[in-house]
Amino acid sequence: MQLPLLSLIVFTPAAGAAVVMFLRNDNAVRWTALAFTVLDFTLCIAMLTGFDTTTYEMQFTETHPWVPALGITYALGVDGISALFVFLTALLGWICVLASWVAIDRKVKEFMVSLLVMQALMLGVFCALDLFLFYVFWEAMLIPMYLIIGVWGGDGRVYAAFKFFLFTLAGSLVFLIGVIVLYFHGGQTFDIPALTAQHLPFPVQSWLFFAFLIAFAVKVPMVPLHTWLPDAHVQAPTAGSIILAGVLLKMGAYGFLRFSLPMLPEASVHYSTLMQALSALAIVYGGLLALAQDDLKKLVAYSSISHMGLVTLGIFTLNLRGLEGGILQMFNHGVTTGALFLFVGLIYERTHTRSIADYGGLMKVAPVYTAFLALFALSSMALPGTNSFVGELLVLSGAFAASLAIGSVAVMGALLGAAYLLGMYGKVALGPASVGLRFKIRDVDAREMAAILPLAIFVLWVGLYPKPFLAIIDASVKHLLAQVHDKGGAR
Amino acid sequence: MTAAALFQSILASLPEIVVVAGACILLILGQFVRKGQEHFLVWASVAIVLMAAFGTLMLSGEVRPAYSGMFIADRFAVFFKVVFYLATVLTFLLSQKYAEIEGIGSSEYYVLLLFALSGMMTMASATDLLSIYVGLELMALCTYVLTGFLRQQPRSNEAALKYVILGGVSTGIFLYGVSLIYGLTGTTQLDGMAAAVTGDPLDPGMLLAVVFIVAGLVFKVGAVPFHMWVPDVYEGAPTTITAFMSVGPKAAGFAVILRVFLNPLVAASDAWIIVAVIAVVTMALGSFVALVQDNFKRLLAYSSITHAGFAMFGVVAGGADGVASVMLYLLIYTFMNLGIFGTVIMMRNGDFSGEVIEDYAGFAKPHPGLALLMLLYLFSLAGIPPTAGFFAKFYVLVALVERGFVVLAVIAVLLSAVAAYFYIRIVMVIYMREPQRAFDPALTPFVRATLALTAAGTIGIGLFPAWFLRLAQYSLFGG
Numbered sequence: 001m002q003l004p005l006l007s008l009i010v011f012t013p014a015a016g017a018a019v020v021m022f023l024r025n026d027n028a029v030r031w032t033a034l035a036f037t038v039l040d041f042t043l044c045i046a047m048l049t050g051f052d053t054t055t056y057e058m059q060f061t062e063t064h065p066w067v068p069a070l071g072i073t074y075a076l077g078v079d080g081i082s083a084l085f086v087f088l089t090a091l092l093g094w095i096c097v098l099a100s101w102v103a104i105d106r107k108v109k110e111f112m113v114s115l116l117v118m119q120a121l122m123l124g125v126f127c128a129l130d131l132f133l134f135y136v137f138w139e140a141m142l143i144p145m146y147l148i149i150g151v152w153g154g155d156g157r158v159y160a161a162f163k164f165f166l167f168t169l170a171g172s173l174v175f176l177i178g179v180i181v182l183y184f185h186g187g188q189t190f191d192i193p194a195l196t197a198q199h200l201p202f203p204v205q206s207w208l209f210f211a212f213l214i215a216f217a218v219k220v221p222m223v224p225l226h227t228w229l230p231d232a233h234v235q236a237p238t239a240g241s242i243i244l245a246g247v248l249l250k251m252g253a254y255g256f257l258r259f260s261l262p263m264l265p266e267a268s269v270h271y272s273t274l275m276q277a278l279s280a281l282a283i284v285y286g287g288l289l290a291l292a293q294d295d296l297k298k299l300v301a302y303s304s305i306s307h308m309g310l311v312t313l314g315i316f317t318l319n320l321r322g323l324e325g326g327i328l329q330m331f332n333h334g335v336t337t338g339a340l341f342l343f344v345g346l347i348y349e350r351t352h353t354r355s356i357a358d359y360g361g362l363m364k365v366a367p368v369y370t371a372f373l374a375l376f377a378l379s380s381m382a383l384p385g386t387n388s389f390v391g392e393l394l395v396l397s398g399a400f401a402a403s404l405a406i407g408s409v410a411v412m413g414a415l416l417g418a419a420y421l422l423g424m425y426g427k428v429a430l431g432p433a434s435v436g437l438r439f440k441i442r443d444v445d446a447r448e449m450a451a452i453l454p455l456a457i458f459v460l461w462v463g464l465y466p467k468p469f470l471a472i473i474d475a476s477v478k479h480l481l482a483q484v485h486d487k488g489g490a491r
Numbered sequence: 492m493t494a495a496a497l498f499q500s501i502l503a504s505l506p507e508i509v510v511v512a513g514a515c516i517l518l519i520l521g522q523f524v525r526k527g528q529e530h531f532l533v534w535a536s537v538a539i540v541l542m543a544a545f546g547t548l549m550l551s552g553e554v555r556p557a558y559s560g561m562f563i564a565d566r567f568a569v570f571f572k573v574v575f576y577l578a579t580v581l582t583f584l585l586s587q588k589y590a591e592i593e594g595i596g597s598s599e600y601y602v603l604l605l606f607a608l609s610g611m612m613t614m615a616s617a618t619d620l621l622s623i624y625v626g627l628e629l630m631a632l633c634t635y636v637l638t639g640f641l642r643q644q645p646r647s648n649e650a651a652l653k654y655v656i657l658g659g660v661s662t663g664i665f666l667y668g669v670s671l672i673y674g675l676t677g678t679t680q681l682d683g684m685a686a687a688v689t690g691d692p693l694d695p696g697m698l699l700a701v702v703f704i705v706a707g708l709v710f711k712v713g714a715v716p717f718h719m720w721v722p723d724v725y726e727g728a729p730t731t732i733t734a735f736m737s738v739g740p741k742a743a744g745f746a747v748i749l750r751v752f753l754n755p756l757v758a759a760s761d762a763w764i765i766v767a768v769i770a771v772v773t774m775a776l777g778s779f780v781a782l783v784q785d786n787f788k789r790l791l792a793y794s795s796i797t798h799a800g801f802a803m804f805g806v807v808a809g810g811a812d813g814v815a816s817v818m819l820y821l822l823i824y825t826f827m828n829l830g831i832f833g834t835v836i837m838m839r840n841g842d843f844s845g846e847v848i849e850d851y852a853g854f855a856k857p858h859p860g861l862a863l864l865m866l867l868y869l870f871s872l873a874g875i876p877p878t879a880g881f882f883a884k885f886y887v888l889v890a891l892v893e894r895g896f897v898v899l900a901v902i903a904v905l906l907s908a909v910a911a912y913f914y915i916r917i918v919m920v921i922y923m924r925e926p927q928r929a930f931d932p933a934l935t936p937f938v939r940a941t942l943a944l945t946a947a948g949t950i951g952i953g954l955f956p957a958w959f960l961r962l963a964q965y966s967l968f969g970g
Contacts, residue, residue: 067956139881150922150923158919161919162915165915166911166912169875173908174905176885177892
């Protein structure tokens with residue numbers, strides 16, 4: 001019998017949560033959580049080494065009947081697209097544990113349990129091959145995330161947690177109806193590959209497309225459904241922000257890739273212009289809002305909206321460069337924005353202020369910190385040599401191929417990105433050191449370095465040699481594109 | 492009726508006879524129970540219910556019509572009776588300590604509950620409008636008395652009086668509908684009615700009769716516009732009785748509703764439109780009014796109205812899946828609702844009532860385990876996976892969409908998103924506030940057992956729904 005590798009990957013953090021629940025010492029809790037997330041990450045590497053990049057077929061599949069009467073199975077599997085995100089989630093998992101090492105000082109055990117459960121559910125979302133299973137993972141994430149924001153967050157945490165919960169719930173419930181409608185139109189099965197093979201009539205596709213759009217657009221988030229994001233990000237603890245930006249936002253885009261495009265190809269082609277326009281709006285609007293922020297976390301949060309706009313734009317160009325760029329950009333955004341939130345968290349732990357106006361001349365007191373901050377800020381604005389450059393270039397060239405107007409608007413996003421990020425960096429790191437900060441700041445220590453370094457490595461690795469990453473997704477993207485154009489009509 | 496037929500009838504209704512006889516014996520023996528020995532009453536009552544349950548399961552092998560078509564022991568009835576047994580036993584277990592604190596632990600309390608149980612069992616098995624009426628009244632009379640059991644409290648007395656008057660009126664309306672049916676068809680048997688009608692099923696007289704019967708029945712499940720009694724009665728009654736009423740009589744009401752509404756006659760009269768409207772309005776009112784409640788029991792009253800509305804959607808859907816979805820919903824609701832009521836009952840200790848939501852502020856800090864249980868029940872009531880509450884809702888939605896009621900399904904989920912807010916608000920109070928006082932929950936072994944069982948049901952059915960789904964589908968009537 002084959003080792004159920006994906007089940008192991010998904011349930012290792014859950015097992016970790018169960019173990020942590022019985023520990024009494026806070027340090028033991030932290031180390032155990034770290035051990036389980038690192039173990040999970042190693043399993044993930046093992047999965048990637050065995051991953052066959054030449055095929056678009058689902059790999060490492062497992063199928064067990066779950067609710068046979070309704071055609072529900074427990075089915076896991078990964079293709080190139082999901083493999084990349086399973087890897088990203090596992091990577092950010094232990095970074096989150098490190099990021100909360102001292103930042104979380106009360107109810108440590110409960111926090112780590114929530115974090116580990118969250119980790120398991122997120123991995124489940126990316127591995128699920130059954131729509132019902134997917135939905136269970138997708139929706140169950142609300143519980144730990146609600147607690148992470150609401151219990152360990154900032155002063156306005158309760159409001160932010162509610163807003164996050166209700167926005168996401170309302171979106172997901174409409175998605176649920178869509179799922180059930182799909183179930184009856186697709187031959188009473190929840191099996192994702194089988195549903196993908198169905199051809200639905202266009203009106204049904206249209207309805208489903210919008211039902212799915214609401215759920216995914218809330219998660220991405222796309223303008224105008226983005227208003228929960230700044231609140232949630234600002235109030236969430238650092239690890240919560242990293243999870244939100246790094247993984248949760250990707251799930252909306254992943255939903256488009258896994259469901260909207262292959263299952264509803266005609267509708268996807270038909271509404272692609274609308275989606276491109278919404279994406280372009282998000283790019284510019286998010287960028288403009290980021291420009292106006294004084295709060296570091298809010299700035300990064302709004303930049304996320306802008307960057308995720310670029311991702312959805314790439315996806316809905318429906319051409320190879322756009323799609324591959326969009327997916328790579330999802331990964332990049334997870335790494336870079338995750339790192340930026342980590343950096344905001346690190347400095348906040350030391351100074352307890354997030355207002356840009358309170359900072360200045362940080363370079364003199366914390367040179368290592370500012371050096372890495374520069375790297376991630378440059379990566380976020382897509383400087384050549386960093387990861388985002390590759391992704392953004394692909395997306396933009398795809399966008400220009402799709403439409404000159406949309407492409408031109410999207411380029412604005414890059415300009416805005418440079419403006420707010422350089423502005424922020426200038427105020428925080430350069431100039432004379434602000435009076436209050438001059439002596440208090442200590443530079444990054446070894447534990448923090450352990451969290452920063454891997455992210456920095458990926459920034460440069462993808463930036464300088466993106467081939468292995470593109471190779472993972474290549475076959476799956478080509479297959480996806482073929483499906484869309486075969487059934488949805490070529491553009 | 493021949494001796495053999497009588498014997499068969501008695502055999503079919505043996506569980507009911509066991510409960511009634513047991514209750515009568517307990518009524519006499521209960522007089523000899525000394526103060527401080529009340530736990531004997533709990534054990535005896537549980538034993539009676541278990542005996543009846545054993546009988547029910549032994550007899551569940553075949554369909555047994557009895558008493559000349561008034562009564563039937565089929566799988567549908569067995570399923571509901573199991574739900575009733577579960578609800579009653581858990582209520583007994585929760586009652587012991589609570590009754591002691593409130594000073595209501597006399598034998599009458601347990602006897603009345605047993606009689607109410609026998610009424611509910613009769614309702615589940617009844618196949619004639621008259622036997623339905625008998626079961627309904629037996630159950631209702633017991634719950635009237637139980638509601639007023641806190642004799643010293645005006646709140647409890649008021650609730651009982653209100654309940655009696657409104658309940659009496661609704662029964663009258665129901666009986667009037669029955670008399671119209673009898674006048675039109677010449678029979679009160681559910682099967683006979685359909686066969687007797689030859690004319691237009693949309694005959695105005697018939698429609699009037701159906702509306703009256705609907706009104707009488709939805710009163711019992713607390714659906715709008717017959718919900719007025721629910722919040723007051725739930726708030727005034729002893730909490731254990733509130734817990735019982737929110738699951739047992741409600742499930743019994745649905746058992747009857749399913750039998751009556753899915754009868755070919757009623758199904759032909761477009762009664763589903765009435766039910767659909769009732770379902771939507773019920774859910775909407777329950778969800779929105781619950782948003783502003785501060786009293787936990789009142790909130791749970793509106794929550795139970797909301798859930799009645801959601802289950803009603805399953806009735807609207809009809810068909811095999813619709814009926815099965817209502818049945819599964821009620822089973823799951825029994826677990827999660829008795830769970831959350833268990834935590835409310837447990838808080839009642841000493842002078843502390845634990846009825847106001849604010850009383851739970853910061854509960855998670857000193858009691859993380861109990862808080863986690865409450866979290867589980869509340870998220871299940873809100874319908875978040877992987878809890879059982881999600882699967883219950885999911886299956887109702889599947890049944891709705893299967894019948895093409897997509898718009899109703901969308902309304903149902905949007906209203907349940909509203910309802911989620913007030914459950915999550917309680918989670919917020921428990922987890923995100925600082926404790927104001929020391930908590931001293933009355934955790935007896937009985938209460939612990941109840942919480943363990945309900946938690947196991949809530950999470951177990953959520954993770955492994957297949958078996959319970961099959962059970963519900965297997966228990967449909969006709970089979």
